[in-house]
Amino acid sequence: MKSTSTLHLTPCAVFNLRIFIAAIMLVPAFFLSACKQNEKAAGATTQFVAMGTAISITVHSPSAEMSENALSIAQSEITRLEKLWSTTDSESEIFALNTSLDSVNVSEETAKLLLFAKEMAEQTDGAFDPTIYPLVDAWGFLTHQYRIPSNDEIASLLSRTGSEKILLEENDVSLLDGAQVDLGGIAKGVAGDSFASIMRENGITSAIINLGGNVQLVGARPDGEPWRIGIRNPFGTGILGFAAVQNCAVITSGSYERNFLGGDGLVYHHIIDPETGYPAENGLISVTIITEEGSLADALSTGLFVMGTEKAITFWRERGGFETILVTEENSVLISEGIAASFTLSDEYLASARVITKDTEYFPLWTEFSATAAAE
Ligand code: AMP
Numbered sequence: 001m002k003s004t005s006t007l008h009l010t011p012c013a014v015f016n017l018r019i020f021i022a023a024i025m026l027v028p029a030f031f032l033s034a035c036k037q038n039e040k041a042a043g044a045t046t047q048f049v050a051m052g053t054a055i056s057i058t059v060h061s062p063s064a065e066m067s068e069n070a071l072s073i074a075q076s077e078i079t080r081l082e083k084l085w086s087t088t089d090s091e092s093e094i095f096a097l098n099t100s101l102d103s104v105n106v107s108e109e110t111a112k113l114l115l116f117a118k119e120m121a122e123q124t125d126g127a128f129d130p131t132i133y134p135l136v137d138a139w140g141f142l143t144h145q146y147r148i149p150s151n152d153e154i155a156s157l158l159s160r161t162g163s164e165k166i167l168l169e170e171n172d173v174s175l176l177d178g179a180q181v182d183l184g185g186i187a188k189g190v191a192g193d194s195f196a197s198i199m200r201e202n203g204i205t206s207a208i209i210n211l212g213g214n215v216q217l218v219g220a221r222p223d224g225e226p227w228r229i230g231i232r233n234p235f236g237t238g239i240l241g242f243a244a245v246q247n248c249a250v251i252t253s254g255s256y257e258r259n260f261l262g263g264d265g266l267v268y269h270h271i272i273d274p275e276t277g278y279p280a281e282n283g284l285i286s287v288t289i290i291t292e293e294g295s296l297a298d299a300l301s302t303g304l305f306v307m308g309t310e311k312a313i314t315f316w317r318e319r320g321g322f323e324t325i326l327v328t329e330e331n332s333v334l335i336s337e338g339i340a341a342s343f344t345l346s347d348e349y350l351a352s353a354r355v356i357t358k359d360t361e362y363f364p365l366w367t368e369f370s371a372t373a374a375a376e
């Protein structure tokens, strides 16, 4: 797994937004497959539930047999990864790790993933924290038995978190100070990367997987056009716009995804701020990350959500290697400049969306930015 990547974005194809929105209302998952399929391509699609979410895969190849074969390998692989990394399955490696007092010898891929998770925790200054398990559990997000823990309980559980508590000696892993691991903020992105590798190994050049709204794309659509991936409007039922992209992951974290209404009348969601132990309230409602690797996109979607608006913008400027679309609590949409020209906004956001540039003083309106980009 690389921690940086080169993004291959394609410019937005000419497209009628009104027709798109009408079409997308009919599609429960927020993506469109090929509008105009290459007659030679044989498509195969499957849907199943894994990693706690509905997953759908579409593969295009020259033969139906090839597509079906690739589809079946991908489904088995995702089911295998779920068994390896589930926090609740008593046969998973993560379950063994979380319930053992000694070090546990894990598979090479689990050790690599833990190492990557530690690296992402470091890069995000702890905003992405793979040891957040005790808090996620205390709030009831693992069992769906939701509750509001007391301040004392939260303070005590926080003393068991911190990625430095994961020690790796090759494949031997120990967790210090009662730490426990939750890879829920990264596993779907990693599954997307595995999917992309399987497709390439099987000679598939056009495929898409949607893991509950987290999308990984292989190549372009079978007609050669970029895929058009709708980003959910966190305040409504439609989309806030769509990105025309290929060969990359489009992954969103949002407070609307999993939450519950507390007895105090407040809504509590599933992304925990490791500084406070409470659901993150730092000004953002949703964060989308677009980059080649799903693992990176997934870690950053969670991490930037926790950081909040200002820090997320600074992080994008300083780190690079990804693009982002931020939606704030005030319903402002901010689009990073590398994806702005490949993004199409729905009418509701046309007048107000702004572009994040490397220049800290310059947040142009998206309409002005795209008009300038088109003229150049
Ligand atoms: P995502 O939808 O990718 O943002 O992942 C959210 C899931 O990651 C939650 O349901 C938890 O299982 C886990 N999680 C919650 N807070 C964090 C955090 N600060 N860092 C890493 N994982 C987290």
Ligand code: MG
Pocket: 184, 185, 186, 253, 297, 298, 299, 300, 301, 302, 303
């Ligand atoms: Mg994530």
